[in-house]
Amino acid sequence: MILEKLRGVRVSGLGKSLPQKVLTNKDLENMVNTSDQWITTRTGIKERRITAIDESSSTLALRAAREALQKAGIKPEHLDLIIVATTTPDMLFPSTACLVQAGLGAQKAAAFDLEAACSGFIYASAVGSQFVATGMFEYVLVVGVDTLSKFVDWEDRSTCVLFGDAAAAAVLEPAPCGQGFLSFVLGADGSGCDYLKMPAGGSLLPPSHETVAAKLHTIKMKGNEVFRFAVKAMAEAALESLTCAGLRVDELDLLIPHQANYRIIESVRKRIGVLSEKVFVNLEKYGNTSAASVPLALSEAVEEGYIREGSKVVLTAFGAGFTWAACTIRW
Ligand code: UT7
Numbered sequence: 655m656i657l658e659k660l661r662g663v664r665v666s667g668l669g670k671s672l673p674q675k676v677l678t679n680k681d682l683e684n685m686v687n688t689s690d691q692w693i694t695t696r697t698g699i700k701e702r703r704i705t706a707i708d709e710s711s712s713t714l715a716l717r718a719a720r721e722a723l724q725k726a727g728i729k730p731e732h733l734d735l736i737i738v739a740t741t742t743p744d745m746l747f748p749s750t751a752c753l754v755q756a757g758l759g760a761q762k763a764a765a766f767d768l769e770a771a772c773s774g775f776i777y778a779s780a781v782g783s784q785f786v787a788t789g790m791f792e793y794v795l796v797v798g799v800d801t802l803s804k805f806v807d808w809e810d811r812s813t814c815v816l817f818g819d820a821a822a823a824a825v826l827e828p829a830p831c832g833q834g835f836l837s838f839v840l841g842a843d844g845s846g847c848d849y850l851k852m853p854a855g856g857s858l859l860p861p862s863h864e865t866v867a868a869k870l871h872t873i874k875m876k877g878n879e880v881f882r883f884a885v886k887a888m889a890e891a892a893l894e895s896l897t898c899a900g901l902r903v904d905e906l907d908l909l910i911p912h913q914a915n916y917r918i919i920e921s922v923r924k925r926i927g928v929l930s931e932k933v934f935v936n937l938e939k940y941g942n943t944s945a946a947s948v949p950l951a952l953s954e955a956v957e958e959g960y961i962r963e964g965s966k967v968v969l970t971a972f973g974a975g976f977t978w979a980a981c982t983i984r985w
Contacts, residue, residue, distance in 0.1 A: 663783040663826050664834030665983070667726025668953040670822040671717035672940070673703040679815070686811040693815045698916025702818025702941030704803045710744045712753040714821035714946075715799040719754055722795065726825035730758040734791035736765040737782050739774025739798045739945040741974070742805060743767055746856075754797065763795070771850075771973030772912050773840075774798055774945035775822075776981050780838040782826050797823040800944035805852055807872035816914070817873070818941035822949030836982045837898035839891045846883060846976035849876045884918050884972045889925035891980035892970040899982035901966060903927055908960055912971035913937035913947045922970070934960055944973070961985050 678701045679690035693699055705714065715738055723730060736758075738751040751765035770777040775798030782794035799821035806814045854870035855861055865871060888911055896903060909928055911919050913936060923933050934955045943950055948971050955961050963985060970980040 660787040660831075661789060662829035662831045662834045663786040664829035665824045666827045667722045667724070667728065667825040668822065668949065668956055669718040669721025669723070669725060670820065670950050670953045671714045671721070672820050673705045673709060673714070675704045675706060676701050677704050677818075682815055685808060686814060688811045688815055696915075696917070697816065698935070698937055699816065699941045700938045703820060705801045705819045709801070711740050711742050711799045711801050711821070712744045712750050712757065714801065714819065715740075715750060715754050715797045715823070716757040718799070718821040718823040719758060719795055719797055722823035722825050723758070726827070728793055728825055728827075730760040731762065733758070733760040733763040733793050733795050735782060735785055735794045736760060736763050737768055737778040737794065737796050738765075739768045739770065739778040739796070740800055741769055741771050741774070741944060742800045742802060750799070760795075770977045770979070771975055772914065772942070772944045772947060773971040773973045773975075773977040773979040775949045776838070776969055776971050776979035777840060777977070779824065779826065779835070779981065780840055780979070783835050783838075786826050786828055792827060794826040795823060796826060797821060798945035798947070798949045800946055802873065802944055805872055807869050810872070812877060813873050813875050816942050818943050820940055820943035820946035820950050822946050822953050824949055824952075833984055836900075836984055837895050839895045839898065839980045841887070841891065841978045843976045847974075849879045849883070849976070850874070850974040881915065881918060883976055884914065885921040885925065887972045887976065887978035888912065888918070888970045888980070889922045891978050892922070892926055892968050895968055895970070895980035895982045901982060905966055906932060906968055907965040908955060908967045909933045910948060910951045910955060910967060910969045912973070913940065913951055914942040947971070
């Protein structure tokens with residue numbers, strides 16, 4: 655295709671979905687050797703949501719997708735593409751995006767999953783917006799969803815207190831140039847793969863009695879290393895994204911960082927040099943919801959009136975891989 659001019663791309667509707675079950679820090683005190691005081695002071699998390707036994711990533715994704723479509727005023731049959739960012743698909747194949755496509759009845763939409771861990775929603779928005787910008791597609795649905803509670807070792811206090819389940823979705827559509835997404839920054843460093851991973855269940859270590867007995871189907875993390883990496887990567891990506899968008903830090907209206915740990919967010923804020931009141935935080939209610947974290951925060955920031963037409967917003971995230979990503983949006 656010969657491209658004469660790229661179109662602008664904006665978010666026209668957002669939706670979210672949270673499991674009903676709330677797991678508080680007090681509940682965790684009865685499960686592992688931890689305390690509300692340790693979790694609150696070391697992470698900022700007070701409670702998280704846990705999927706029911708009959709819920710999965712696709713059930714949460716579907717609910718969030720329906721709300722996003724309704725807010726955007728788009729019918730499922732108008733969708734051209736569905737991208738689901740997740741590290742916890744319903745199964746290895748088919749993709750969760752195909753399950754969402756079927757659930758919505760979005761007959762003409764292409765569908766695929768994208769795996770970039772907690773950076774997944776920004777990665778998927780970058781990919782989806784290319785199709786809209788070039789004119790190939792009109793409406794793209796991007797979903798960030800994870801149900802990490804299903805892959806946590808509930809006897810490992812260093813990880814089980816951190817994660818929660820959620821989905822959030824965004825509809826992307828054409829916009830006048832200069833509106834919507836102004837820049838994307840994406841990065842990866844695969845040499846960090848051992849710091850945060852679920853070792854078994856793939857082609858390297860397929861499921862076996864041994865892998866189950868060794869708990870290799872649960873999250874393994876070296877928290878301190880991930881922490882250090884996260885601060886640097888999120889701050890640098892956010893600053894680069896702002897620069898690419900031609901904006902200064904003082905012109906930023908709202909920073910929405912990946913919601914993993916309040917201390918990480920605070921360090922990123924200081925590195926960037928932005929005021930506390932310009933940083934959106936909701937991790938106390940949900941913990942780290944991985945690929946859902948950034949769109950869930952974005953959705954709540956819009957609902958709560960922190961973002962209005964014309965607001966300049968930066969999203970920034972990091973995750974397993976390592977991956978990192980940021981984008982700047984003029985709302
Ligand atoms: O989306 C990306 C996902 N990952 C992350 O964002 C995680 C990034 N890392 C972190 O957020 C932090 O490193 C943690 C919250 C995971 C850990 O905080 P920390 O301040 O780095 O603690 P630590 O790992 O250095 O552990 C300090 C102490 C240790 O005890 P000793 O060895 O000093 O006696 C741990 O065993 O805290 C202990 N500890 C706990 N104590 C009570 C670890 N987890 C817990 C717990 N409750 N849940």
